[in-house]
Amino acid sequence: MAESVAANLAAVQGITVGHWTDLRTWTGCTVVLAPVGGMRAACALRGRATGTREIDALDPRHLVGHIDAVLLTGGSAYGLGAADGVMRWLKERGRGFPVGPAGVVPIVPTAVIFDFDLAPGSKADRWPTGDDAYRACSAASTEIPEGSVGAGTGATVGKALGPGGAMKGGVGTWAVRAGDVVVSALVVLNAVGNVVDANGRILAGARQGGGGVDGKLVDALDYLSRGGAPFGAGAGAGAGGAGRNTTLAVVATNARLDRVALHSLAHAAGDALARRIVPYGTPFDGDVVFAVSTAAVAAATPLQVEALAALALPEAVERAVRLARGARDIPGLADGGR
Numbered sequence: 001m002a003e004s005v006a007a008n009l010a011a012v013q014g015i016t017v018g019h020w021t022d023l024r025t026w027t028g029c030t031v032v033l034a035p036v037g038g039m040r041a042a043c044a045l046r047g048r049a050t051g052t053r054e055i056d057a058l059d060p061r062h063l064v065g066h067i068d069a070v071l072l073t074g075g076s077a078y079g080l081g082a083a084d085g086v087m088r089w090l091k092e093r094g095r096g097f098p099v100g101p102a103g104v105v106p107i108v109p110t111a112v113i114f115d116f117d118l119a120p121g122s123k124a125d126r127w128p129t130g131d132d133a134y135r136a137c138s139a140a141s142t143e144i145p146e147g148s149v150g151a152g153t154g155a156t157v158g159k160a161l162g163p164g165g166a167m168k169g170g171v172g173t174w175a176v177r178a179g180d181v182v183v184s185a186l187v188v189l190n191a192v193g194n195v196v197d198a199n200g201r202i203l204a205g206a207r208q209g210g211g212g213v214d215g216k217l218v219d220a221l222d223y224l225s226r227g228g229a230p231f232g233a234g235a236g237a238g239a240g241g242a243g244r245n246t247t248l249a250v251v252a253t254n255a256r257l258d259r260v261a262l263h264s265l266a267h268a269a270g271d272a273l274a275r276r277i278v279p280y281g282t283p284f285d286g287d288v289v290f291a292v293s294t295a296a297v298a299a300a301t302p303l304q305v306e307a308l309a310a311l312a313l314p315e316a317v318e319r320a321v322r323l324a325r326g327a328r329d330i331p332g333l334a335d336g337g338r
Helices: 076-092 130-138 220-225 259-274 302-322
Strands: 016-022 027-033 040-045 069-073 110-112 171-178 181-190 194-196 202-204 246-255 288-297
Touching: 016 130, 027 076, 027 130, 027 181, 040 259, 069 076, 069 130, 069 246, 076 110, 076 130, 110 246, 171 302, 181 302, 194 302, 202 302, 246 259, 246 302, 259 288, 259 302
Parallel strands: 069 110, 246 288
Antiparallel strands: 016 027, 027 069, 040 288, 171 181, 181 246, 194 202
16 A cells, blocks of 8 residues: 655655745745766656756657756746756766766756746746756755745646636645655646645635635636636737746656656656646646656556556645745635635
């Protein structure tokens, strides 16, 4: 029987996580550092408005067999440059793909969320920098704060009616074990869709006419299925929400999986997310799922690891909203209520 373990992504030995958080401008970044020597990795691009860097290195056919870190960051495409700071931190420690006398080139796949809705004046004029991501690396440990921190600082969920009717999203993490096999997950939740519990009850999502944490929640899938305008009446796709939403996830395991199996794991993890985020992977979401392995133990089958991921991801999703505090006029479940 699967059991919960030290419940965060670092339950997979060797992995550490660091945040950089700016509550003044409501942005941040989160770095997942591999053990020395790197980790195998693959990914699944589940949304259709992604912002990424170094994703080609995760193709099973690519020369690079291991990565050194994953960076999740706010700032939309502007935030991709923060990966330079992670590379600098790793290079200073001699960690990366060996390139002979030139030294090493750290491999840092990166994905972003759009978090400008909570920016002062809601302007795209601030984002995490390389120095900020360097600080996140320096802060990395096995203790992982959750909620409105790191890449989840400016995250919101339930934007089918527009950002004004949303609720606060954030970072959540969980882990499960079966024998020696550990699977853990970390989620940055910034979705168009609502977040539901195991019974389909809406935990956090679109609120009719705004209101606080106990405001009237709207079934986003039903609203959209009846032809409701995405992001509210009068909002065109470009002006109202294109690219403004994204769920990023890292699912990690100590199981010895090759990169083809990790690619399947990333897709299976996306399926688990879709059971708790409704709708998921829309044309306005930049959803990306990373799957990483330290390859320390043997699993019964790759399907065992996928099944464990299906248990860990939903818990991480719930924690991302349950532990998120409100920001400005956007309420969070950690403020109380519901």
